[in-house]
Every structure is written in C-alpha cells, then in structure tokens.
Amino acid sequence: xxxxxxxxxxxxxxxxxxxPGCSHGTxxxxxxxxxxEMGLQSETIGISPVGCSVFAYNYVxxxxxxxxxxxxCAVATAVKRLQPDKMVFTYQGDGDxxxxxxxxxxxxxxxxxNIVVIxxxxxxxxxxxxxxxxxxxxxxxxxxxxxxxxxxxxxYPYKIAEMVSLLDGVCFVTRQSVHSPAAVRKAKKALRRxxxxxxxxxxxxxxxxxxxCNSGWKQSPVEANHWMEENMFPFYKLGDLK
Amino acid sequence: xxxxxxxxGNEAVALGAINSGxxxxxxxxxxxxxxxxxTLMELRPWESTGMVVVQAESEVASIxxxxxxxxxxxxxxxxxxxxxxxxxxxxxxxxxxxxLPCLIVNVQRGGPGLGTIQPSQADYFQATKGCGHGxxxxxxxxxxxxxxxYDFVFDGFDLAFRYRVxxxxxxxxxxxxxxxxxxxxxxxPRWSAQxxxxxxxxxxxxxxxxxxxxxxxxxxxxxPNEMERRNLDLQSRYRSIESAxxxxxxxLTEDAEYIVVAFGSSARIASExxxxxxxxxxxxxxxxxxxxxxxxxxxxxxxxxxxxxFLVAELNAGQMVEDVRLAVDGRVPVRHFGRMGGIVxxxxxxxxxxxxxxxxxx
Amino acid sequence: xxxxxxxxxxxxQGVLSMGKILAYAGxxxxxEVSWMPAYGPEMRGGTANVTVILSDSPISSPIAHEFDSAxxxxxxxxxxxxxxxxxxGLLLYxxxxxxxxxxxxxxxxxxxxxxxxxxxxxMARMFNTMVLGGYLxxxxxxxxxxxxxxxxxxxxxxxxxxxxxxxxxxxAGAELIKK
Numbered sequence: 130x131x132x133x134x135x136x137x138x139x140x141x142x143x144x145x146x147x148x149p150g151c152s153h154g155t156x157x158x159x160x161x162x163x164x165x166e167m168g169l170q171s172e173t174i175g176i177s178p179v180g181c182s183v184f185a186y187n188y189v190x191x192x193x194x195x196x197x198x199x200x201x202c203a204v205a206t207a208v209k210r211l212q213p214d215k216m217v218f219t220y221q222g223d224g225d226x227x228x229x230x231x232x233x234x235x236x237x238x239x240x241x242x243n244i245v246v247i248x249x250x251x252x253x254x255x256x257x258x259x260x261x262x263x264x265x266x267x268x269x270x271x272x273x274x275x276x277x278x279x280x281x282x283x284x285y286p287y288k289i290a291e292m293v294s295l296l297d298g299v300c301f302v303t304r305q306s307v308h309s310p311a312a313v314r315k316a317k318k319a320l321r322r323x324x325x326x327x328x329x330x331x332x333x334x335x336x337x338x339x340x341x342c343n344s345g346w347k348q349s350p351v352e353a354n355h356w357m358e359e360n361m362f363p364f365y366k367l368g369d370l371k
Numbered sequence: 372x373x374x375x376x377x378x379x380g381n382e383a384v385a386l387g388a389i390n391s392g393x394x395x396x397x398x399x400x401x402x403x404x405x406x407x408x409x410t411l412m413e414l415r416p417w418e419s420t421g422m423v424v425v426q427a428e429s430e431v432a433s434i435x436x437x438x439x440x441x442x443x444x445x446x447x448x449x450x451x452x453x454x455x456x457x458x459x460x461x462x463x464x465x466x467x468x469x470x471l472p473c474l475i476v477n478v479q480r481g482g483p484g485l486g487t488i489q490p491s492q493a494d495y496f497q498a499t500k501g502c503g504h505g506x507x508x509x510x511x512x513x514x515x516x517x518x519x520x521y522d523f524v525f526d527g528f529d530l531a532f533r534y535r536v537x538x539x540x541x542x543x544x545x546x547x548x549x550x551x552x553x554x555x556x557x558x559x560p561r562w563s564a565q566x567x568x569x570x571x572x573x574x575x576x577x578x579x580x581x582x583x584x585x586x587x588x589x590x591x592x593x594x595p596n597e598m599e600r601r602n603l604d605l606q607s608r609y610r611s612i613e614s615a616x617x618x619x620x621x622x623l624t625e626d627a628e629y630i631v632v633a634f635g636s637s638a639r640i641a642s643e644x645x646x647x648x649x650x651x652x653x654x655x656x657x658x659x660x661x662x663x664x665x666x667x668x669x670x671x672x673x674x675x676x677x678x679x680x681f682l683v684a685e686l687n688a689g690q691m692v693e694d695v696r697l698a699v700d701g702r703v704p705v706r707h708f709g710r711m712g713g714i715v716x717x718x719x720x721x722x723x724x725x726x727x728x729x730x731x732x733x
Numbered sequence: 734x735x736x737x738x739x740x741x742x743x744x745x746q747g748v749l750s751m752g753k754i755l756a757y758a759g760x761x762x763x764x765e766v767s768w769m770p771a772y773g774p775e776m777r778g779g780t781a782n783v784t785v786i787l788s789d790s791p792i793s794s795p796i797a798h799e800f801d802s803a804x805x806x807x808x809x810x811x812x813x814x815x816x817x818x819x820x821x822g823l824l825l826y827x828x829x830x831x832x833x834x835x836x837x838x839x840x841x842x843x844x845x846x847x848x849x850x851x852x853x854x855x856m857a858r859m860f861n862t863m864v865l866g867g868y869l870x871x872x873x874x875x876x877x878x879x880x881x882x883x884x885x886x887x888x889x890x891x892x893x894x895x896x897x898x899x900x901x902x903x904x905a906g907a908e909l910i911k912k
Contacts, residue, residue, distance in 0.1 A: 171580040176439070186587045192576035194442045195589035196435065197465050203432040204439035208576070210423045211395050211445050215578055233435070236428035377753075377760050377768070377886070403772055488773065549795050550753070550768035552760055636796075643794035717798030 137161040139170060143187045148255075150350025152340035153182055155307045156249060159317045160220070161189045163324055173216040174208050176201040178225035181255040185220050199230025202237035205244045216327060218245035223264045224254045227289040234289065241298025241332040245323040248335065251342035252286070252361065259345035263287055266360060271345070286364065290337045294371040300332035302371040306339045306362070308354045319369075339365045374555045380520040380546040383553050384450060384476055385410035387524030388422070392561040393474075394445035395423040397436035399455060402488040403544040404478035407450045420561055430455040434462030434475070441471035442588035444567045444575030446528045450476035452544075453494050454485060456502070463537055464503030467605070468590025470574070472531035474524065475509070476540045478547035481713040489713020490544030492635060495690035498541045499664040506602055508609050510538045510616065511663040513634040517551035525557060530616065534608055535574075541663060543686070545636035545715060618661035619670060623649065627656030629725060630674055632695050633684040634660050636715075641684050643718035648725060655725060663691070671698035680704040682728050684721045687711060704728070734764075734789045736874045737797045739814055741782035742806025742827075747861030750887065751804070752783035754865060758875040758883030759787040767795040780809055787874055804868055808832060825868050825910070843871055845909045851902070859895075859902035866906025877903070 139161035147153045164173050177185040179198035186193030196204040201219035209217040226234050226248050254260040261271040264286050268277040294302040305316035323334035339361050343353035384407050398408045416422040427433040433449045440447035456477045481491035498511045510530050512523045527538040579585040592598040633641040638659035648655035660667050680703045683692040692707040699705050708724035710716045742748045759766040764787045771782045786792050799819045805811045805826040820839040829848035845867045851860040
C-alpha cells in the first residue's frame, strides 16, 4: 500500500494548547514539514514571539529562542549573523510583529537579513483575551474596541506586508491562508520558497498568513473561516506581493 | 614586544572586544560612548577575527540581538550610556531569566531623563539592583582606568560564561573619554564552533543535532512551582558569585582612621585626595570596590571595627552609600559626598568633605 | 617630574589634538600620561579644553583643580583658568581676541600672537602646533624628537605628509615666544 500521508517527525507529541479551530496548528505543521523535507532539522533555529505562539518551541523539535515581545527579528538578526550557515526564522503574530515589534521588523527587512519571517495575522490579540490589534478591521469588535474599531479613535488597520515589500532588503513577500486544503498547499509552497531564499542568501522573505481566531472573534471555527473569507480577504488580499 | 597604545577608554573597549575573542557587538550611537561602535566599524574585525558588528536601529534591538547571540553560545556584547541602558532593561531581565551570558558596557552620563552628556555615576542602583524586572543580579565591574576598560572585557566574558549571567561594565564619561596608555598584550582567539559545542551543547541554540534534545532559550515558565525552582536556582548561583567573585582594592588602609569608599573614576580622584590628606597628616585610606555586585560588604564590615568613619564619594545623590551603610551596620558614621548633573569633583573637594566629616566626629 | 597642563580655547582651534600630540610625545619618552577632554557636542566655536598630565609615576586623578601650566586661547578660558594655575606655574596665551590680559604676578606669563603669525605664514591650519612649539620652548617637558614622533603617532596615516610643515610650525612657535 502506498503511504499517502505521514505526520512530520519534527512535530513533538505535546498536545497543542491552541483553541480548537485555530490556524496555528496547521501552520506549525507546515513549518515542521518544510524543515524536515529540506533536511534542515539540525540546521534550523526558530524564534518564537510573545503571543499565542509563544510556546511554538513545545511543538516543533528544533532549537528555539523565545524572544521578548516584538523583538524576534532583532534576535534572529544576531542568530543568523553569528551562524550564517544556519536556517533562521521567526514566527510572529500581528501584535508582536506589527505593533510592538514594528521597528525591529522594518529594520531587519531593510538590512536584508537572510531569514524567514512567518507572520500570522488574525487581526486580534489572542493570548491576552481578544484585544484590538493594528490589523483589526474597521468595525470589528474586540475587548478594547467593544463598539467596533473606529478610525477616528483607533486609527486604520494596516498592511505591513505591503510596506515591507517596498524595502530593498526584502526578496519575497507573499500573503497566504490555511483555511482550505488548496490554501494549505499554496502556503506550504510559499514557505518552501522562503526557506530556499534564505538558504541562497537572497535577503529576507516575508510570509504573511491571514488566519482566523474564532475564540477572539467569538465565532465557531466554521463561521470564523467564512467571516475571514468575506471580510479579511478583501482587505488583506492573498497572493505574492514581491 | 609588549604593545603599548594611547587610546580612549571607549576605544579600549573596542580593542578589548576584538582581542578577547568576542563574536558579536551590537550597538546604537549615544554620547559619550559612540567611539566604541565607531572604532569597531573603522577596524572591520569581521575581516580579521570574524567578529560580527551591527549598528542596530535602537538600544532595544541591540540588547535583543545580544540575547539572540548569547543564546547561540557566543561571546556577545553591547554598549550604551545611561538613557540607552534604561531602554535595554527589559532585555537584560530576559537574559538573566534565560540564563544567558553577555557583556553590557554602560558609559554613564548624568540623568534623569535625557539629562546631560557629562559624566555621572548615577546608575549605580540601576546596575547593582537588577536594572529590569524580576529577582536577578548582574555582575557589575567598575573600571577606573583605560587599561581596565580593556581588561574587563576579557574578565566580563569569563565571568558571564562561568555563571551564565549577564555582566555589566559600569564606566562613565570620564574613563570612556580619557586617553591613557594601555597594554594590548592580553589576547585570545574566538572560540571555534567545535569548542562552543563542547562547552555549551546542553543549552546553546546551535541547531538540534543527533540525539541531543532540542535547546530552548527562554525565560518563560507558567508553572509557579517550576518557576520558583528556577528562581531558587538563580539565587543559589548568585550566592556562589557573592562568595567567590568579590573584587576590591585598598590604598593606605592599614593604619587609616577614616576610609574613603569610591568606585570607578571617583576612586581615581579620591586616591589623590588620600595623598593630599596624608600630606597633611590625616590618616585616611581608600577602599575601591571593583565589583559593585557582588559588593565587598565583608571587608567593609571588618574595617568598620577599627576606623572612626567612612566617606562615600560618588558622582550621584547617594547610592553606593546605602550598601556601605548596610555593611557598617551603624557602628561608625557613614557620610556621602557627591556632585550631580555632570559636575565632576576634584580631589580637594573630597578632601574638604573629609575634613568636615572629621570635625563633626570630633 | 609631573606636569599638569590645561589647554583651553574654542572648538576648531585644535585644542584636543594639541593635547594629543603632547600626550603621545610623553608616551614616547616613557612617561605615564592622561588626556582628559571636557567633551561635548562636537561643533566649531564652542569652548573646548583638555587636561594633559605627564608624570614619571602613575597618575592618580586625571581630574585636576590646579594646574602647573595653562595654554589659553580665548577670553572665556582666560577668565576661567587664570585663577586655577598654581603659584609659580606658567600661563601661555594667544593674544588674539583677548581683551582682559592676565594680571597675576605669582606665575610666569608668556603671550604670543600665533593666530596672526600662523595666518601670515600660510600656516593657519597649524596654529595649534605653533602654540605647542611656543609652550615647549618655555616648558620643555618633552624633547623635540619625541614631539615629532608624537605627531607621527597622533596623526592619521593620510596626514603624515604634513609632518614636515608641522615641524616648521613648532620651530616658528618657539621663535615667536622668544621675541
């Protein structure tokens, strides 16, 4: 009998703490598979953020550094500069990367560090209980925008992938999702391309993955996926930006 | 032949970094320490020793680059001056929490706030009482010469790796900006990847290989029992440091009736005060703590049994004086003399303070 | 031997580099040396000063409240440092821009018009070396070969072609002070 699917050996046996319906589990799986398929387990160092994916190090069996909130790209810069033959990636959420860590993100991009940045954008702070993120859509209700996000009070949602695509040090910017089998396959291809870019020393690759947070959005997982397609994708358009 | 150079304290730090086998320096310009980054960029050590030098976008980024480099088992460092160190406080706490070794150089200027670019020693509390949040200590070395700015880079890395703690070199604008002769004969190569693996394979994030478990550099632990155990482990390490690593220097204390306690640049100035006092027949000695943490409390307690009083001279409103008072424990008077805002006292000002001290004690 | 010297004037007059040349000359002659600038925003026209100490024993304090010698190159510095020279010490000043000349009688005072003379001889950029030449003529703490070596050590490689001109400026300064 042909084997049609196997669980990546890089995924640990730890039970994930993510809410049912969360996208992180799928994305972790894609990262583990990509590293395994490229034969890079002993060569890869991951940088985990502060936020829901702070414990990513419990699930993917590689060396990890847990960074202070927002600082993953600075941490990754040193790890890569000091070990140029290693594969270095950050795994960050929207609060970590595009709020508190904007500076570190932009400057690592601008320096063209040969790293991969995986950016999970679900438009909300999950870990702390559903507060507004910089990427929260206008009108969206969160714990700190209980009447819906209003531009006059909270400013506008912003597209950091578009911003970093303008920087010379960035070689690849793409926006993906993992809400359907087809989307998962595309997202994995994008991750593979990003890791290959880092291997080839082409500069920084930025992979945004638009995700749902059904707990934070107070929806069922299925509702959340529909809501994401109807509301998130028109604003955060999927596809390669650079 | 021994190589003697005339360099600024800040330049000595840069040379010390290259010659001590430092793997990476990450920093951001701020007066009065920018010569450290400038000198490194001028000398381009990546072409000689392979040392990495990065001008970061902020002090926050600098210390987090240090965090990343330290996690890889490398000798890494940063430098800044007071306001920049405040920005690094969070990262230093993370380094302590994740048990990572590194060297942080603070060439102090006067505060609070943006303050002044002139010299000060007002970051004593910040350096010795932790700096960031949580229960932790850094080993704090206080150089008083350009030579020590060079040597303490070596010593700082050695201590950092011996105990896997962050080490701070607490200097100031005087020592950073002044030029003196320095011997550069002390030198060692960077560690090879093999050496790093053999020393640090149980914790350094160099890539999970073979059968070793994955290494995780992290200060996070949500289980309170486990978190307390980690804290107790850190505390027992700090007790070991306190028993083994106290460093101080004494000058004419054998027969002294009064002791001036001063660190760093103040100790240089106060040593001239002691000479002047002796010339006037006053029995005055100097105790210079070299490590500010761990503090030479035991030695000060011994001296307190046989002297009439202490004068703590420091360029601040009275910080180290608290540690001296704790050590003296009320047995004899402990007074403070300081200047602030970037004003530097001269030896005779300390002498006047000493004379007032003598008068008030009869 | 111990010489505690303050050199004070405007930024752009070469105050710090003059001190550096002397400090290097001290190193060449085997002295302990310290060079302690009053540092600040690096701009021309602001005040600049440096304390240089040469000594045959280790230097305790690089900060001094009293000086053996002072080289004064502007009025503010004259006002500030004339009183800080120890009795029997030396004050050398450039007369350019000085409206209140020194009045102390317990120190040796020398004046030179190095600003004027250096400009007249096309040596304006070597004004500081000329002043240094004047100082060393009346206070020979280091010998002239050490000063030339000090020049070589303190100037960047690309400026070494200027050493012969600087030597001329040193000699011109020594001549000037004798007059």
